[in-house]
Amino acid sequence: MGKIKSAICLVLATLIIAALSFICFVSLPAGDGVSKFDPVVTWIDKDANLGVEFGASGSYYGGGYTATYFPQGVISARAYEDNKNDKTGDEQVEYANRYVQVGGLCFDSEEITVENGKVTDEAFIANFAAAKQRLIDRYKAMNIENIRIETVDEYAVRVFVPQSPETANAYTSLFAIFGYMGDFEVLYGADEASATTVLPARPTESIGQYVDGASSAADATGANFVAIRFTDEGKTRLASKTADIESSGVLIFKIGKDTVISLTIDSAVSDNTIYVSNPSSPFSKEAAQALAVLIDSEAKSTEPIPDGTFSVSYDNVVSTRAIYGDSALMYLYIAFGVCFVLMMVFFFVRYGLLGFVHMYTYLAFLLVTILCMWGISFVSLSTGTFAAVLIASLLLSASQALVYENVHKEYKTGKTIAASVKNGYKKTFWHIFDAHIVVAALSFIVYGIGITQLSAFAFMLGLATVFSGICALGLGRFFWAIMMSFTDKKARFCNFKRVEVEEND
Amino acid sequence: MTKRPLKLLPVWLAISAVIIVAGIILMSLLGFNTAPERAKSYSFEVRYDVSVEIDPQKVSALEGICEQQFEAHNVSAAARQDGNDVTYNMTVITYVFSGDTSADALKLAKKGIDDAIKANAGLSEALISVDYYELSNVGGFAYDATWRGALGLTVGAIVALVYIGIRFGVGNAVTGLVLCAHDVAFTLSFLAIARIPTYTFAPLLFAAIAAVFSVVFWLIHCAQLRDAKKDAALRNLPSADAVSYAWENSWKKILIIAAAGIAMFAVAGGLAAAGVRLALLPAMISVAVAAYSSVLLGPALHIHIKGAFDKFFAKHKRYSGKKKAENRAAPEASEN
Numbered sequence: 119m120g121k122i123k124s125a126i127c128l129v130l131a132t133l134i135i136a137a138l139s140f141i142c143f144v145s146l147p148a149g150d151g152v153s154k155f156d157p158v159v160t161w162i163d164k165d166a167n168l169g170v171e172f173g174a175s176g177s178y179y180g181g182g183y184t185a186t187y188f189p190q191g192v193i194s195a196r197a198y199e200d201n202k203n204d205k206t207g208d209e210q211v212e213y214a215n216r217y218v219q220v221g222g223l224c225f226d227s228e229e230i231t232v233e234n235g236k237v238t239d240e241a242f243i244a245n246f247a248a249a250k251q252r253l254i255d256r257y258k259a260m261n262i263e264n265i266r267i268e269t270v271d272e273y274a275v276r277v278f279v280p281q282s283p284e285t286a287n288a289y290t291s292l293f294a295i296f297g298y299m300g301d302f303e304v305l306y307g308a309d310e311a312s313a314t315t316v317l318p319a320r321p322t323e324s325i326g327q328y329v330d331g332a333s334s335a336a337d338a339t340g341a342n343f344v345a346i347r348f349t350d351e352g353k354t355r356l357a358s359k360t361a362d363i364e365s366s367g368v369l370i371f372k373i374g375k376d377t378v379i380s381l382t383i384d385s386a387v388s389d390n391t392i393y394v395s396n397p398s399s400p401f402s403k404e405a406a407q408a409l410a411v412l413i414d415s416e417a418k419s420t421e422p423i424p425d426g427t428f429s430v431s432y433d434n435v436v437s438t439r440a441i442y443g444d445s446a447l448m449y450l451y452i453a454f455g456v457c458f459v460l461m462m463v464f465f466f467v468r469y470g471l472l473g474f475v476h477m478y479t480y481l482a483f484l485l486v487t488i489l490c491m492w493g494i495s496f497v498s499l500s501t502g503t504f505a506a507v508l509i510a511s512l513l514l515s516a517s518q519a520l521v522y523e524n525v526h527k528e529y530k531t532g533k534t535i536a537a538s539v540k541n542g543y544k545k546t547f548w549h550i551f552d553a554h555i556v557v558a559a560l561s562f563i564v565y566g567i568g569i570t571q572l573s574a575f576a577f578m579l580g581l582a583t584v585f586s587g588i589c590a591l592g593l594g595r596f597f598w599a600i601m602m603s604f605t606d607k608k609a610r611f612c613n614f615k616r617v618e619v620e621e622n623d
Numbered sequence: 624m625t626k627r628p629l630k631l632l633p634v635w636l637a638i639s640a641v642i643i644v645a646g647i648i649l650m651s652l653l654g655f656n657t658a659p660e661r662a663k664s665y666s667f668e669v670r671y672d673v674s675v676e677i678d679p680q681k682v683s684a685l686e687g688i689c690e691q692q693f694e695a696h697n698v699s700a701a702a703r704q705d706g707n708d709v710t711y712n713m714t715v716i717t718y719v720f721s722g723d724t725s726a727d728a729l730k731l732a733k734k735g736i737d738d739a740i741k742a743n744a745g746l747s748e749a750l751i752s753v754d755y756y757e758l759s760n761v762g763g764f765a766y767d768a769t770w771r772g773a774l775g776l777t778v779g780a781i782v783a784l785v786y787i788g789i790r791f792g793v794g795n796a797v798t799g800l801v802l803c804a805h806d807v808a809f810t811l812s813f814l815a816i817a818r819i820p821t822y823t824f825a826p827l828l829f830a831a832i833a834a835v836f837s838v839v840f841w842l843i844h845c846a847q848l849r850d851a852k853k854d855a856a857l858r859n860l861p862s863a864d865a866v867s868y869a870w871e872n873s874w875k876k877i878l879i880i881a882a883a884g885i886a887m888f889a890v891a892g893g894l895a896a897a898g899v900r901l902a903l904l905p906a907m908i909s910v911a912v913a914a915y916s917s918v919l920l921g922p923a924l925h926i927h928i929k930g931a932f933d934k935f936f937a938k939h940k941r942y943s944g945k946k947k948a949e950n951r952a953a954p955e956a957s958e959n
Contacts, residue, residue: 552790553839576779
């Protein structure tokens, strides 16, 4: 390539890399003195455990939300103190006598038997165990990364749900609806007030006979919906009950005393599946999934809560900061920066100005990877994806070093630099290709089968490996060609030495 | 001539077998050291009603009282988490104590804090509440992720090694598969034996990193073997010599990449926050195990596997040749 063409290519490449670096890493004040332009790295979704301020308003710090479910008849010692202090005189004494404190919980002695600081009420213990299991099953089915469920002083359940910018407010509906306990019923009527139970047909039957399960998905327009599947028996019964529909009717899905879904229908039910969406207030992905999980868990539940009226409730929601600390992400960025500097020092020391070739190649790889992390909705920056980018970076650096070493070896045999580069790439092409294709295949398969952190790690590794392969085999050679054309002392540019000092390339 | 490390297959096999067997026993008896997940802990929660009074100095005074009382009762928090009660608008400071902390000491600390708040004229007792709870982590959420991850890794490794089989021969794929399985098992065993604290999800991540490095390192070895096959002077080397030649040309490369990988995870883990460190530093083990198996165990084992495959193919070749000769001879005989 001629010098002029090379100069144009180099200027263009430099401008593109500089512009992308600017977009990806630089934060600027907007001019009004208040707002600012955030770089792309700020907009990448982050794992809730990694704390750092980001998001549109800069108000998100990672972390998540915690709620504690108390079974009926149980309150926290703090709530007990507050309630007691609100009362006076005999009322206060009566209230104090009514509750028994065990650990951090207070038990209503009118509902639960507590003897010698121990709960001995067998019915309560059985009800609580079943309700707790129901809560665990529901949250487990949500497949939320980093979710945490703990038993509090044996008779309360604490749930931590990590937040992300998209799900910042999804927790309220999740905490509320997952706390619904009791019998699952489907009611039908002309309106909500006149609706009567149609499923299960008899109190002795289980709802599982009529409702097969539920799932959530999005349609072609992106609208989220809940699909409720009925068994043939359920469909037949619903069809017969809704056959007399006039202009419209209401189908209500209830758990205990709480309405999960209230659905207006204008014709008799004739299919096994009902698709529920809400055009006036569309479901978020999480809300649709939560409703589906709730109905599915009830339909498939084989162990009902012994007392159908047993309930649990949460009194407050606590927002907590990121588990790894407020500056965890900043430390990761610093660690990445140190690795980058060490890598560049190695390349500049060993290969001289050829280090610039690697720097351009690596920056191109890194910028494309960052833009993909931002652009792909399900990818977030976590410890796993960070490790994946590190491994792909190592793969790229090792591939580049392998090429440089092979070119150096060729050069030592007496060839010109141009011939050495050609032969060096020819000899290493398949080695690099094989390594990248194998890692990418392994990663994408793990991504396809695995879930949660491993899946995210694998996807990022697969994607970054593809970029690494393209950069090592294509872009790296291109940058080498355009940069080397400016110097007459090509061997010195690459820091290559051989016994014959003559250099006439 | 076969290099010395390649003659020590029984030694490498013994080391790996001891570690893996011990690891499997420990994994089945004790599992991994998931102390960071805190199976049992105490949560000491201090709430300050900021909807009534917002005064950062009073929050600091409250923190001071808590820390003083913890010190006085010889208990120290494993973690502190700041939060906000979004329902009642309260500042919540949560001190998390490990499960082996004395419940009596915490009870006394709570009493000490309550008394100190009462005695402090600047703090309004009505706006502050101090509670502590015993928490047991329900866990069990990693089950689906574990079996699906393990399945994914198995299928992924098999597909990757089918590719190696097509490109470099079945013998290389078989050794690669053995090494990949070995590296995953060795890494997990080492984590279990050394009782390295880790998150529930992390062992599978380290196993995946071991599998990736294992495949890449083995590919380096395979590439050298193929280069030897292309060279007319080396083409007919006996399997031991061919493996030895490939080993001589690959071990430095493998060790340099492994050293770079270990240094990378050491820097990243060393500079990261404490929680992140637990998920990054042990990845060094994965890289080291993959390097060990690719430099020592793999080539030593491959001498035998390659020998067996070479013998099989040579036999198969002779058989085909004999068959072809017979086929050629048959029409000639009938013509005569």
